[in-house]
Amino acid sequence: MTSTFLRKKSFPSISPPHDATEGSETADLAARLLVAPTALMQLTMPEARTVVRYMQPQIVSKDTVFIREGDVLDTGFLMLLLDGEVTVETQVVSRAEPIVITLLGPGSLIGELGMFDGLPRYASCVAATQLRCAILTRAGLSRLMEENPGIAAKLLLAVSLRIGARLREVTDKLKMYVQLTQAMEQEIGSRPEA
Amino acid sequence: MTSTFLRKKSFPSISPPHDATEGSETADLAARLLVAPTALMQLTMPEARTVVRYMQPQIVSKDTVFIREGDVLDTGFLMLLLDGEVTVETQVVSRAEPIVITLLGPGSLIGELGMFDGLPRYASCVAATQLRCAILTRAGLSRLMEENPGIAAKLLLAVSLRIGARLREVTDKLKMYVQLTQAMEQEIGSRPEA
Numbered sequence: 015m016t017s018t019f020l021r022k023k024s025f026p027s028i029s030p031p032h033d034a035t036e037g038s039e040t041a042d043l044a045a046r047l048l049v050a051p052t053a054l055m056q057l058t059m060p061e062a063r064t065v066v067r068y069m070q071p072q073i074v075s076k077d078t079v080f081i082r083e084g085d086v087l088d089t090g091f092l093m094l095l096l097d098g099e100v101t102v103e104t105q106v107v108s109r110a111e112p113i114v115i116t117l118l119g120p121g122s123l124i125g126e127l128g129m130f131d132g133l134p135r136y137a138s139c140v141a142a143t144q145l146r147c148a149i150l151t152r153a154g155l156s157r158l159m160e161e162n163p164g165i166a167a168k169l170l171l172a173v174s175l176r177i178g179a180r181l182r183e184v185t186d187k188l189k190m191y192v193q194l195t196q197a198m199e200q201e202i203g204s205r206p207e208a
Numbered sequence: 209m210t211s212t213f214l215r216k217k218s219f220p221s222i223s224p225p226h227d228a229t230e231g232s233e234t235a236d237l238a239a240r241l242l243v244a245p246t247a248l249m250q251l252t253m254p255e256a257r258t259v260v261r262y263m264q265p266q267i268v269s270k271d272t273v274f275i276r277e278g279d280v281l282d283t284g285f286l287m288l289l290l291d292g293e294v295t296v297e298t299q300v301v302s303r304a305e306p307i308v309i310t311l312l313g314p315g316s317l318i319g320e321l322g323m324f325d326g327l328p329r330y331a332s333c334v335a336a337t338q339l340r341c342a343i344l345t346r347a348g349l350s351r352l353m354e355e356n357p358g359i360a361a362k363l364l365l366a367v368s369l370r371i372g373a374r375l376r377e378v379t380d381k382l383k384m385y386v387q388l389t390q391a392m393e394q395e396i397g398s399r400p401e402a
Contacts, residue, residue, distance in 0.1 A: 104383070
């Protein structure tokens with residue numbers, strides 16, 4: 015069993031301000047990916063650079079489970095994937111192996127829901143390759159809200175949009191499954207018992 | 209066919225600032241309901257009063273369909289229900305009558321997703337009684353973000369939390385339906401053809 019990367023690796027303190035990404039090549043990449051269509055395209059580049067100043071760079075080794083389904087401890091962060099691939103999985107009661115929900119590549123935002131509500135993670139994320147990423151903790155977001163409220167508001171609007179898009183997707187899937195089960199109920203009802 | 213209330217009733221202009229709710233009894237009620245657990249409890253009362261200054265009061269007659277499933281026009285507003293009851297419905301392909309998803313009472317926030325993304329409404333909302341409500345338009349939110357970015361950030365954080373909570377609920381339901389259809393597939397597979 016792999017422990018989550020935040021436990022395995024001590025997480026860089028954010029006080030005093032930890033601007034390791036600032037001015038570096040990684041910071042540039044993070045800012046560019048933050049405004050890409052896969053993440054938060056509502057921010058301008060200067061705004062994205064400001065947000066990146068509140069993030070910390072992080073390397074995650076291949077095969078690390080850095081978000082674990084059901085976890086209630088390491089929920090207070092949002093991750094911007096700079097480089098590498100992530101497998102998102104969920105455990106289904108009737109199966110031994112988890113099922114893969116999706117694969118995420120560079121530019122993906124991961125964990126934004128948990129950063130907000132701190133509730134149990136509802137899927138696991140596994141590093142399919144070594145990852146380079148930038149992390150925004152809940153504490154980092156609080157500092158951003160205090161020091162740059164206008165940019166924080168734009169960031170939060172953009173993140174709300176992303177969560178909303180996922181809500182619409184999942185709702186569409188649910189509607190489809192409701193209809194599928196109705197059709198199957200009829201199918202079962204119309205056949206004689208074996 | 210009832211037209212949506214925003215078309216039926218000309219919507220109060222928000223420029224110059226339309227603070228009809230300010231200082232009134234309705235404004236007090238709106239601010240109190242805005243910080244209640246059913247809406248955005250993360251705001252303080254003074255912050256809620258500021259938000260209410262960017263909202264407009266609105267009366268909706270009984271039986272008005274004020275949000276229509278699939279609508280792409282009147283999507284740019286969020287509504288705080290002050291008084292009355294709302295039925296949320298969705299149309300299912302296989303049925304003539306829409307199915308009721310939920311009933312909402314005073315203190316409920318309605319339409320927050322559409323205010324953000326402007327995409328087609330994915331359920332209809334009908335006034336089961338006459339409604340008293342406070343409306344925040346997309347333009348009102350933009351003004352709030354410019355003039356009071358700190359409060360806007362807190363409002364957006366709170367709204368993100370609500371959308372996130374709904375995403376978790378719908379995802380849980382989806383997981384349940386996936387398992388249900390798997391069980392039904394086995395049931396259908398194990399029976400002989402009629």
